[in-house]
Amino acid sequence: IVWSRLGSAGKDLGLLRHVLSSMPPSGGGGNGGAALTAKINSLISENTVIVFSKTTCPYCTKVKNLLTDLDVQFKAVELDTLAGDEGAKWQEALHAKSGQRTVPNVFIRGQHIGGCSDVIKAFDENKLVSLINGEPATGGTGAGAG
Ligand code: GSH
Numbered sequence: 296i297v298w299s300r301l302g303s304a305g306k307d308l309g310l311l312r313h314v315l316s317s318m319p320p321s322g323g324g325g326n327g328g329a330a331l332t333a334k335i336n337s338l339i340s341e342n343t344v345i346v347f348s349k350t351t352c353p354y355c356t357k358v359k360n361l362l363t364d365l366d367v368q369f370k371a372v373e374l375d376t377l378a379g380d381e382g383a384k385w386q387e388a389l390h391a392k393s394g395q396r397t398v399p400n401v402f403i404r405g406q407h408i409g410g411c412s413d414v415i416k417a418f419d420e421n422k423l424v425s426l427i428n429g430e431p432a433t434g435g436t437g438a439g440a441g
Contacts, residue, residue: 331388339402344369344427347389347400349382351375354411355399361418367427374398403427 339345344362348355348371355371362369374382390396393407401408403426408414417423422432 328384328388328391331384332392335385335388335392338370338372339405342370342402343404345402346371347385347398348373349375349398352398354397358399358401358411358414361414365424367424404429 344367346355346358346362346369348359350373359369359371372385374385376382377385386396386398389400393400393402395407395409397410399411399414401410401414406426408417408426414423417426425432
């Protein structure tokens with residue numbers, strides 16, 4: 296539509312378009328990001344290990360390769376493959392939820408673990424597999440039972 300060719304009707308339509316474009320982004324049903332947050336929460340609770348990732352991100356590749364090497368099943372959501380600006384919306388929702396905007400953003404058993412460096416740290420401290428299996432941590436600084 297060439298808005299300027301519509302005369303006064305075009306002005307009204309232009310106003311309508313302005314009103315529509317100034318509405319908050321819809322997560323579905325006009326409830327802002329609530330539906331998206333609910334979807335993200337479901338994914339997190341349905342998957343023991345979930346990696347919010349981007350196909351172009353080397354840190355994401357590192358985490359996914361580590362999990363694969365450990366024979367750990369995980370769900371990867373590749374945010375850069377989502378349509379339009381969906382990926383940015385997911386990143387915003389993840390930021391609101393976890394305080395972390397970067398990818399990889401990893402959750403294990405519903406718990407926010409963090410990014411690549413956090414996963415590697417847990418692995419180096421022999422805590423990663425216990426976390427995934429829902430076992431008490433066996434690694435770490437040797438604080439032991441008590
Ligand atoms: N220290 C972070 C980690 O260990 O996970 C680094 C992660 C990072 O820098 N990720 C980049 C990122 O999320 C992609 S490679 N950049 C912002 C963006 O893609 O929106």
